[in-house]
Amino acid sequence: MSHHDDDFNFEPIRGLPEKLPEGEVILWQGSPAALQLAREALNLTWVAGYFLLLVIWRVAVSLETVALPVALGHAVPFVVIGLLACLIIYGVATVQARATVYTLTNKRVAMRIGAALTMTLNLPYTWIGTAQLSQRRNGTGTIAFELIGDTRLSYLMTWPHVRPWRIAKTQPALRCIPDAANVARIFAEAADTRVSEPQITRSDRAESAAVAAE
Numbered sequence: 001m002s003h004h005d006d007d008f009n010f011e012p013i014r015g016l017p018e019k020l021p022e023g024e025v026i027l028w029q030g031s032p033a034a035l036q037l038a039r040e041a042l043n044l045t046w047v048a049g050y051f052l053l054l055v056i057w058r059v060a061v062s063l064e065t066v067a068l069p070v071a072l073g074h075a076v077p078f079v080v081i082g083l084l085a086c087l088i089i090y091g092v093a094t095v096q097a098r099a100t101v102y103t104l105t106n107k108r109v110a111m112r113i114g115a116a117l118t119m120t121l122n123l124p125y126t127w128i129g130t131a132q133l134s135q136r137r138n139g140t141g142t143i144a145f146e147l148i149g150d151t152r153l154s155y156l157m158t159w160p161h162v163r164p165w166r167i168a169k170t171q172p173a174l175r176c177i178p179d180a181a182n183v184a185r186i187f188a189e190a191a192d193t194r195v196s197e198p199q200i201t202r203s204d205r206a207e208s209a210a211v212a213a214e
Contacts, residue, residue: 015101015112017120028104028186031097036140036176038093041160051082102174106190113161125191127151133184141180144173
C-alpha cells in the first residue's frame with residue numbers, strides 16, 4: 001500500500017470519494033511532479049534567483065572594504081536564508097503533490113485536491129468546452145479545462161490546480177503532470193467518445209396514449 005493510501009484510507013478507490021458507478025472505468029491516475037509544481041505554482045526559481053542576487057550584491061559591496069574570503073563570509077546569512085526559503089517552498093509543493101490525485105475516467109475528470117482542506121472536483125466531459133496543453137521539455141505539463149455553461153469554481157479554493165491568472169472564470173487544471181502529452185491524448189479520446197454518445201431519455205408518451213385508447 002502506498003503512502004497516498006495510508007493518508008486517505010477512507011477512500012473506497014484512491015482519489016475518489018465513492019465507488020465508480022456501473023459502466024465507468026478509470027483510464028488514468030496521476031499526481032503533480034513536486035519539483036515542477038514548486039517552480040511553476042510557487043515560484044521556486046524566482047525565489048532562488050532573488051537570493052542569488054542578494055548574495056552577489058553582498059559580496060560586491062563587501063569587496064570594497066575587505067578581502068574576498070571575508071566578503072564571502074558576509075554573504076553566508078543570505079545563503080542560509082535562501083536555502084531555507086527554497087526548502088520550505090519545495091516542502092509545500094511536496095505536500096500538495098502527495099495530497100493530490102487526478103483521475104480520468106471514461107465519463108469525467110476527477111480531482112482530489114487540498115492538503116489541509118481536501119475536496120474532490122467532478123467534471124463531466126459534457127461540462128468541458130476546450131482543453132489546453134502546456135508542455136515543458138522534460139515532458140511534464142499542465143492541461144487546463146475551460147468550462148461551459150454556468151459552472152463556476154473558486155480560484156482560491158482550487159489553487160494551485162488551476163490555470164494561472166484565469167480568475168474571473170477559473171479553469172481547473174491538471175498541474176505539472178508527467179508525460180502530459182499522453183495524458184492529453186487519453187483525455188481527448190475519452191471526451192470525444194463521451195460527448196458523441198447519444199443521450200437517451202425515457203418517454204412515457206406512447207404508454208399514456210395506449211392507456212387513453214383503452
